[in-house]
Amino acid sequence: MATYKIAVLPGDGIGQEVTPEAVRVLKAVGAGAGVGFEFEEALVGGAAIDATGGPLAPGTLELCRRSHAILFGAVGGPKWDDVAHERRPERGLLALRKELDLYANLRPAKCFPMLVDASPLKRSVVEGTDLMVIRELTGGLYFGEPRGVERFADGGARAVNTMAYTSREIERIARIGFEVARKRRKRLTSVDKANVLVVSQLWREVVTRVARDYPDVTLEHVLVDNCAMALVHRPTQFDTMVTENTFGDILSDEAAILAGSMGMLPSASLGGAVGLYEPVHGTAPDIAGKGIANPIAAILSAAMLLRYSLNMEKDADRVERAVLRVLEQGHRTADIAPRGTRAAGTTEMGDLIVRDVEAQY
Numbered sequence: 027m028a029t030y031k032i033a034v035l036p037g038d039g040i041g042q043e044v045t046p047e048a049v050r051v052l053k054a055v056g057a058g059a060g061v062g063f064e065f066e067e068a069l070v071g072g073a074a075i076d077a078t079g080g081p082l083a084p085g086t087l088e089l090c091r092r093s094h095a096i097l098f099g100a101v102g103g104p105k106w107d108d109v110a111h112e113r114r115p116e117r118g119l120l121a122l123r124k125e126l127d128l129y130a131n132l133r134p135a136k137c138f139p140m141l142v143d144a145s146p147l148k149r150s151v152v153e154g155t156d157l158m159v160i161r162e163l164t165g166g167l168y169f170g171e172p173r174g175v176e177r178f179a180d181g182g183a184r185a186v187n188t189m190a191y192t193s194r195e196i197e198r199i200a201r202i203g204f205e206v207a208r209k210r211r212k213r214l215t216s217v218d219k220a221n222v223l224v225v226s227q228l229w230r231e232v233v234t235r236v237a238r239d240y241p242d243v244t245l246e247h248v249l250v251d252n253c254a255m256a257l258v259h260r261p262t263q264f265d266t267m268v269t270e271n272t273f274g275d276i277l278s279d280e281a282a283i284l285a286g287s288m289g290m291l292p293s294a295s296l297g298g299a300v301g302l303y304e305p306v307h308g309t310a311p312d313i314a315g316k317g318i319a320n321p322i323a324a325i326l327s328a329a330m331l332l333r334y335s336l337n338m339e340k341d342a343d344r345v346e347r348a349v350l351r352v353l354e355q356g357h358r359t360a361d362i363a364p365r366g367t368r369a370a371g372t373t374e375m376g377d378l379i380v381r382d383v384e385a386q387y
């Protein structure tokens with residue numbers, strides 16, 4: 027029997043509530059498909075700061091390196107707002123991305139037909155939305171040097187972050203963009219700010235050059251400000267998008283609204299030897315600990331884990347089908363339930379999906 031080791035890093039806030047539901051779903055898949063999963067938990071984020079003093083507990087990175095895939099929850103929260111910048115909970119996640127060379131972040135945003143009315147945007151706008159945001163994850167403003175704050179004697183200060191990309195970094199994420207677009211509707215939108223930033227000019231130059239290797243994919247370049255507007259104006263015009271780290275961070279949150287709720291969006295971070303799978307939503311401190319968080323983003327992230335790290339395509343389909351079916355039956359967590367209707371809690375939603383997955387084997 028094939029056995030896979032999965033590093034489980036729930037992190038903070040609702041990460042601790044939704045990740046166990048994704049683990050339960052994987053267990054159901056394992057039992058059904060005759061595959062062994064060995065889960066090992068480790069600390070990251072605020073939970074790691076509390077226990078060990080730093081946002082990436084000793085051993086966490088090492089566990090990730092010897093696993094087949096990583097199931098991640100979320101990190102951060104008001105409790106650690108005053109922690110020094112370099113030790114903030116978020117640094118744990120950023121260090122994992124960098125150390126594991128997870129340069130390609132895939133964030134699908136799909137508007138499920140039965141959730142059209144959960145989006146605050148009009149039905150006529152969001153209906154039919156099905157896009158994939160590919161965000162570069164290990165470069166740009168997040169990691170560029172120099173960075174830091176200078177404090178002056180007169181009480182003033184100057185802070186610097188640097189947006190930097192090499193042509194090699196742009197080329198490898200562009201190739202992922204074209205490969206993914208090729209398996210979808212063969213339309214790739216490259217998002218930049220080439221009318222202002224030299225980094226974006228290089229980005230556009232390299233993406234255009236890589237496009238020659240993908241004559242079957244239609245490439246368009248869109249400026250990021252225009253893209254932000256078009257996303258809420260006519261999202262169905264987009265299929266696959268590729269963009270740098272910060273633009274991707276912002277646009278993928280915006281895209282979440284098209285899908286009804288952040289609680290629905292999974293992600294995969296790929297590139298290095300082991301992939302990391304994480305719901306796009308954060309720790310949601312306002313609802314943490316209440317048992318009402320939507321576990322679907324975490325469960326769909328587990329489906330991406332099956333597809334991209336373990337090549338278990340059919341099983342990934344089963345998990346996605348289970349989610350669709352449970353939604354079709356009318357079950358909703360609070361974030362997607364129409365006002366005044368009864369909402370399922372986190373474990374209740376998990377139960378429903380696990381049962382549907384079990385029934386498919």
Ligand code: IPM
Pocket residue numbers: 101102116119120275
């Ligand atoms: C995300 C998050 C992270 C990011 C934070 C938690 C560091 O917003 O994954 O989008 O900015 O990349």
Ligand code: MG
Pocket residue numbers: 275276279
């Ligand atoms: Mg973000």
